[in-house]
Amino acid sequence: MTTTPDIATGHRIDVAGVTAGPVDTFYLDAGAGDPVLLLHGSGPGVSAWANWQKTIPGLAEEFRVLAPDIVGYGATARPDDVRYSLRGWTDHVLGFMDALGLDRVFLVGNSLGGRISLALAEEHPDRVARMVLMGSPGVGMTITDGLKALRGYEPSPENMRALLLDYFAVDKSIITDDLVRIRYEASVETFDAYRAMFFDPRHAGNDLGITEEQVRAIQTPTLLVHGREDRVVPPEVSWTMANLLRDADLHVFARCGHWTQIERAAEFTELVAGFLKE
Secondary structure: OOOOOOOOEEEEEEEOOOOOOOEEEEEEEEEOOOEEEEEOOOOOOOOHHHHHOOOHHHHOOOOEEEEEOOOOOOOOOOOOOOOOEHHHHHHHHHHHHHHOOOOOEEEEEEOHHHHHHHHHHHHOHHHEEEEEEEOOOOOOOOOOHHHHHHHOOOOOHHHHHHHHHHHOOOOHHHOOHHHHHHHHHHHHHHHHHHHHHHHOOOOEOOOOOOOHHHHHHOOOOEEEEEEOOOOOOOHHHHHHHHHHOOOEEEEEEOOOOOOHHHHOHHHHHHHHHHHHHO
């Protein structure tokens, strides 16, 4: 299990509404103020800490920052009766908000977390004040080589290093031995769930589509952020979404892949904080 970072306090809470019983959910909590909920992506070995460790300190200076390990990932329990799907993940995040008594939040979603954010804004608009979609799938999404590589991953340090170098970062220097080790070890712990959610017909992890009509109906003020060299989710998807959403800005980072929040950490955090304070 990955170590709880110094930048935030790790907690556990029971979340209802996802399975027959409550889901023991791990989350990070830092700062004070209006709540910002950070939702991670779906890559192998991902967790709230792995995804957001460079984002939490800056945002926590002005907001209460909460980052859960979404069911199936990280240190959150993986019940036998859970169904990994957009519905299940959305219900888990909504149940997490209910468990903490969060009536309305800012959402920042990376990749899968962005798609969950869209679902929450569509189904519960009164509970989402603003949202940031970073490298998020949407209308026009295609199965890229990067996405195929993620889904085809088999745990080994060599495979994790190749995956991160080839598909996640333009700046290869950020792919350190420590990062590879942490992601690899986490991928081993969660691999059975990871394979099930995308390849077991009992689950529906790949069903993340959204229609133009659904997007046009969303009124939540939105900031779309994308890396120009993203090889997992094409940046054209965010351009399409910016034209469909009623109230959306788009920021594209040059010389940046799928990890905007890591490759351009300081600029990303400043951009997001400014948008949330508007």
